[in-house]
């Protein structure tokens with residue numbers, strides 16, 4: 245058993261989730277930001293990769309919720325690169341840092357789970373999260389982590405907001421980076437909604453992704 249996994253991200257009209265500088269940029273409309281806030285509120289946990297934390301230093305919390313009410317923050321950090329001063333280590337919510345088994349790093353105020361050899365074992369992590377009561381997980385990026393979730397057949401729903409802008413750049417990150425797949429992973433479009441100056445597309449996997 246594993247949590248229900250929703251991948252959520254925002255990309256530009258040319259398919260980029262950040263610029264070539266890999267820094268956070270506003271792609272979502274105000275309407276989409278409100279939707280993301282609701283989705284976070286309704287999730288037991290929010291997960292990002294270490295690349296996202298190093299680029300954007302997000303809080304991963306919902307304004308107005310207490311530390312007990314906020315979803316668990318999960319950072320996938322195989323080699324223990326998370327800086328001690330990262331915002332995800334503040335006391336606004338609980339944080340779980342997931343490293344590979346050979347990493348011995350610890351962080352004040354955060355729980356550490358060590359699972360997997362060269363990369364964090366995402367399937368093993370999902371089982372562990374389910375056992376600790378996590379039923380709904382929101383994966384917020386970045387491109388490497390989302391790609392790994394798809395590769396491991398761990399995505400139940402994929403929500404992508406397409407903002408009305410072009411950013412370009414051949415090395416700019418996209419929603420699913422990684423090594424790429426030799427065969428396309430087919431999706432079913434289950435919903436589309438205009439949210440301000442952009443559109444939210446919601447997909448589900450076809451068969452067993």
Ligand SMILES: NC(=O)c1ccc[n+]([C@@H]2O[C@H](COP(=O)([O-])OP(=O)(O)OC[C@H]3O[C@@H](n4cnc5c(N)ncnc54)[C@H](OP(=O)(O)O)[C@@H]3O)[C@@H](O)[C@H]2O)c1
Pocket residue numbers: 252253254255260261262263265266267268269271292293294295296297299300320321322323324325363364365366384385386387388389390392417421
């Ligand atoms: N627009 C949006 O919605 C949005 C949302 C989030 C992020 N972003 C953007 O995305 C970019 C960051 O994405 P990113 O791809 O560089 O980093 P990422 O996906 O956040 O993190 C990837 C890193 O996680 C670690 N990792 C450990 N186990 C892994 C596994 N099983 N699978 C994949 N990765 C694993 C690896 O680092 P180690 O080898 O060190 O463990 C890997 O390099 C930034 O530019 C950020 O602004 C955009």
